[in-house]
Amino acid sequence: MTVLQVGVIGTGAIGRTHIERLTNHVTGARVVAVSDINQETAQSVAAQYGAKCYAQGEDLIRDPEVQAVVVCSWDPTHEKYVLAAIEAGKFVFCEKPLAETADSCRNIVKQEMESGKHLVQVGFMRRFDTDYRAMKARLDSGSMGAPLMAHCVHRNATSNSQYETKVNVTGTAIHEIDVMRWLLNDDIVAAKIVQPRVSKYVKNGQKDPQIIVFQTKTGIIIDVETFLHCQYGYDIQCEVVGEEGTIRLPDPAQVIVRQKAKCSFDILEDWRYRFIDAYNIEFQSWVNNTKAGIVDGPTAWDGYAAIAVAEACLKSRETGKWEAVHIEETPEFYLI
Ligand code: NAD
Numbered sequence: 001m002t003v004l005q006v007g008v009i010g011t012g013a014i015g016r017t018h019i020e021r022l023t024n025h026v027t028g029a030r031v032v033a034v035s036d037i038n039q040e041t042a043q044s045v046a047a048q049y050g051a052k053c054y055a056q057g058e059d060l061i062r063d064p065e066v067q068a069v070v071v072c073s074w075d076p077t078h079e080k081y082v083l084a085a086i087e088a089g090k091f092v093f094c095e096k097p098l099a100e101t102a103d104s105c106r107n108i109v110k111q112e113m114e115s116g117k118h119l120v121q122v123g124f125m126r127r128f129d130t131d132y133r134a135m136k137a138r139l140d141s142g143s144m145g146a147p148l149m150a151h152c153v154h155r156n157a158t159s160n161s162q163y164e165t166k167v168n169v170t171g172t173a174i175h176e177i178d179v180m181r182w183l184l185n186d187d188i189v190a191a192k193i194v195q196p197r198v199s200k201y202v203k204n205g206q207k208d209p210q211i212i213v214f215q216t217k218t219g220i221i222i223d224v225e226t227f228l229h230c231q232y233g234y235d236i237q238c239e240v241v242g243e244e245g246t247i248r249l250p251d252p253a254q255v256i257v258r259q260k261a262k263c264s265f266d267i268l269e270d271w272r273y274r275f276i277d278a279y280n281i282e283f284q285s286w287v288n289n290t291k292a293g294i295v296d297g298p299t300a301w302d303g304y305a306a307i308a309v310a311e312a313c314l315k316s317r318e319t320g321k322w323e324a325v326h327i328e329e330t331p332e333f334y335l336i
């Protein structure tokens, strides 16, 4: 297989950036088909890239020309497309979250295991970010001693006015949940949400910002601030405190301007720019691995584990207490 023929479902914000990246920045792949319930957008994207346009995602998945599928549609639609791709025996890259509930994710896991082959990768792109990888290498070396605490910040300037309160967890902190499991080689066993005062910029009843606290199996405490209306830009921070020192994600490199008695640098506007290199590496790796017939990125099990933690957070929002995370024992199939 020289060129991997990809079908993309969802031609909204991230769908379009992934189509552009698969076309112009990743080698060895071509987008041959797209689909979106918004046919106007889908048709204009299809015309721009010389791809076929389908009204139904399932028809795109069935197309014999489509060798692998990328799912970038709204969260509630992920499950059905991932299941259809597994049924068709096709590799599928699904944007986070894998599905909206732990039960749905477990169903995907079950179907993938029954297919006998790893087919699913979840879009946790931070695992491909050079700076997170440098943090992981240092932590894995043991030179920081045992990790004790971690402090994370996930801020967006503004957010979709339709967002419900749960999006701070299922659409936002889900990245920290995954990246912290991966960085610390540890499972999250309990979660609690603490609700600060709501920002005046929140107009739809969403509870924002939020502080989410996690405890891991080895006793590390992680705090995550999610703030989707911070006004000033897109800001991702992460610091791990170990026994021998601390390690921190750097701000993305920007020129430093000294002017009018001030020293400043720009803060990026959103995830598209902040993680552009990570997405490119993630997709090049997915294309190469798919052509080799393997999955070597975040798996369906990682997608399940992240949502299981998210469910404990949502429960804590209702009870106001620490809630235990219920994750089943990892099946051998996923011990890779
Ligand atoms: P968006 O609203 O801009 O685009 C989603 C698109 O999906 C829309 O065009 C919509 O019409 C289409 N759609 C909805 N239901 C569909 C269906 N049943 N079949 C086909 N198309 C359908 O949203 P977005 O920001 O592009 O987010 C899309 C997904 O990507 C979400 O799940 C989101 O969580 C994820 N995402 C991930 C990252 C990341 O950093 N990894 C960043 C942004 C978004």
Ligand code: ISE
Residues within 6 Å of the ligand: 156, 171, 172, 175, 271
């Ligand atoms: C978006 O859906 C993403 O996944 C981005 O990575 C995240 O940082 C942002 O907050 C979400 O809205």
